[in-house]
Amino acid sequence: MTYSLDFGWLAGATGAIARGAATTILLIAVTTLAGTLLSILGAAGRRNGPLLLKRAIGWYVEVIRNTPFLVQLFFIFFGLPSIGVRLDPVLAAMLAMTLNMAAYTIEIVGAGLDAVPPGQTEAALALGLRPRQVFIKIVLPQALKVIYPALTSQIVIMMLESAVVSQIAVRELTYEADMLQARTFRAFETYFVVTMVYLALSIGLRRLLVGGGRRLLGAGVS
Amino acid sequence: MIEFTFWDILRNLLLAARWTVLLSLAAFMGGAVVGMIVLFFRIAKNKWARRLASGYIALFQGTPLLMQLFLMFFGLPMVGLRIEPWTAAVLGLTFFASAYLAEIWRGGVDALPRGQWDAGASLGLHYLQELRLIILPQAFSITRAPTVGFLVQLIKSTALTSIIGFEELVRTSNAINNATFEPFKVYGLVALIFFVMCFPLTQYARSLEQRAAAR
Numbered sequence: 001m002t003y004s005l006d007f008g009w010l011a012g013a014t015g016a017i018a019r020g021a022a023t024t025i026l027l028i029a030v031t032t033l034a035g036t037l038l039s040i041l042g043a044a045g046r047r048n049g050p051l052l053l054k055r056a057i058g059w060y061v062e063v064i065r066n067t068p069f070l071v072q073l074f075f076i077f078f079g080l081p082s083i084g085v086r087l088d089p090v091l092a093a094m095l096a097m098t099l100n101m102a103a104y105t106i107e108i109v110g111a112g113l114d115a116v117p118p119g120q121t122e123a124a125l126a127l128g129l130r131p132r133q134v135f136i137k138i139v140l141p142q143a144l145k146v147i148y149p150a151l152t153s154q155i156v157i158m159m160l161e162s163a164v165v166s167q168i169a170v171r172e173l174t175y176e177a178d179m180l181q182a183r184t185f186r187a188f189e190t191y192f193v194v195t196m197v198y199l200a201l202s203i204g205l206r207r208l209l210v211g212g213g214r215r216l217l218g219a220g221v222s
Numbered sequence: 223m224i225e226f227t228f229w230d231i232l233r234n235l236l237l238a239a240r241w242t243v244l245l246s247l248a249a250f251m252g253g254a255v256v257g258m259i260v261l262f263f264r265i266a267k268n269k270w271a272r273r274l275a276s277g278y279i280a281l282f283q284g285t286p287l288l289m290q291l292f293l294m295f296f297g298l299p300m301v302g303l304r305i306e307p308w309t310a311a312v313l314g315l316t317f318f319a320s321a322y323l324a325e326i327w328r329g330g331v332d333a334l335p336r337g338q339w340d341a342g343a344s345l346g347l348h349y350l351q352e353l354r355l356i357i358l359p360q361a362f363s364i365t366r367a368p369t370v371g372f373l374v375q376l377i378k379s380t381a382l383t384s385i386i387g388f389e390e391l392v393r394t395s396n397a398i399n400n401a402t403f404e405p406f407k408v409y410g411l412v413a414l415i416f417f418v419m420c421f422p423l424t425q426y427a428r429s430l431e432q433r434a435a436a437r
Contacts, residue, residue, distance in 0.1 A: 062421065063413070063417065065420075065424065066417045067378065068378040068380075068382075069378070071412050071413050075409040079409055083406070156284075160284075160285065163288040164288055167385060174288060177292075188300060191289055198285045198289060202285070
């Protein structure tokens with residue numbers, strides 16, 4: 001039997017694919033903002049917080065990094081309702097993605113904080129800045145500049161990993177692909193097209209982040 | 223209705239975990255073999271061979287693993303193979319792993335000083351001998367930490383094969399959860415089993431990293 005490829009269905013499917021891609025972009029945008037914020041707090045807490053907090057953050061990072069994202073997602077989406085917290089799939093996906101990304105970026109941000117010479121903090125303190133101002137105005141911008149490439153990679157990885165949230169019926173790109181292939185019976189072609197959309201998204205996202213980083217953090221960001 | 227005790231759940235999950243381990247090993251070994259071939263192309267003298275390998279790596283690193291698995295699952299029948307979750311899972315993860323491993327090892331090859339190649343050439347070794355005797359042993363040795371780190375990622379990635387119907391740990395846990403309605407317990411145990419598999423490897427990778435940094 002010879003199989004012939006058929007992309008005739010594509011014309012009627014662009015709307016669904018675009019809607020799915022938009023949801024994927026929304027998910028990763030929220031995750032990037034919330035995850036980065038959480039990881040800055042986490043990395044700072046791990047360095048300067050009380051001992052108990054340091055330990056808790058350390059364990060959080062280890063647990064998330066050594067278990068699959070899919071299991072974390074199921075744990076949050078199916079597990080939380082049994083203690084009375086019922087989450088909408090989109091919220092559950094955003095929560096799982098943020099918690100997952102933060103575990104990786106806490107380490108990345110932490111490495112950046114360590115890379116800023118202590119003289120910077122001492123100089124800022126000597127100028128009369130308060131510790132919080134020193135962190136936000138002096139240490140953090142320099143740390144972010146150092147770790148920006150690693151942060152960018154992690155965001156792209158998270159975007160690719162977001163494909164699995166289709167499993168809790170979030171209507172993102174993969175979910176739309178599942179629906180399309182069920183309707184067209186053209187599974188290979190459907191997933192091929194959607195894979196290429198993901199490829200374009202990841203290339204575009206990387207370009208956007210590198211460009212945005214240059215603007216925000218100044219020259220020298222790659 | 224069947225009653226599941228805690229031990230029933232744990233026993234079934236551990237039995238399913240065998241498949242997770244087996245799949246991880248098969249994909250890691252397959253990925254190492256294919257990854258070597260990709261590496262040869264990636265560091266070849268021919269520009270087009272290098273470009274081809276770069277494109278291969280970019281393709282696998284720039285698309286979701288879930289999509290790669292779907293394409294494998296639905297693409298295999300087109301080349302005359304039967305749709306079978308195990309085949310699709312092993313092949314999909316093998317190609318996925320090969321791209322990442324080739325890129326990790328290429329980093330090792332690039333990190334070696336140019337003099338290593340020159341010294342090999344001056345001893346009269348030809349290209350393949352240089353690679354086998356001088357370059358690759360050193361490249362593998364300095365990339366041991368990221369290679370182990372990737373193995374952890376690969377083990378976690380096997381969870382996705384549950385979606386294309388391969389009966390590993392996560393798929394079994396879904397079935398158990400549907401029967402017991404105890405998601406906290408079931409997925410908590412699954413997370414624990416994955417943690418027990420991955421955490422020692424993570425620690426090992428970390429110790430390798432520290433040893434390399436100390437040198």
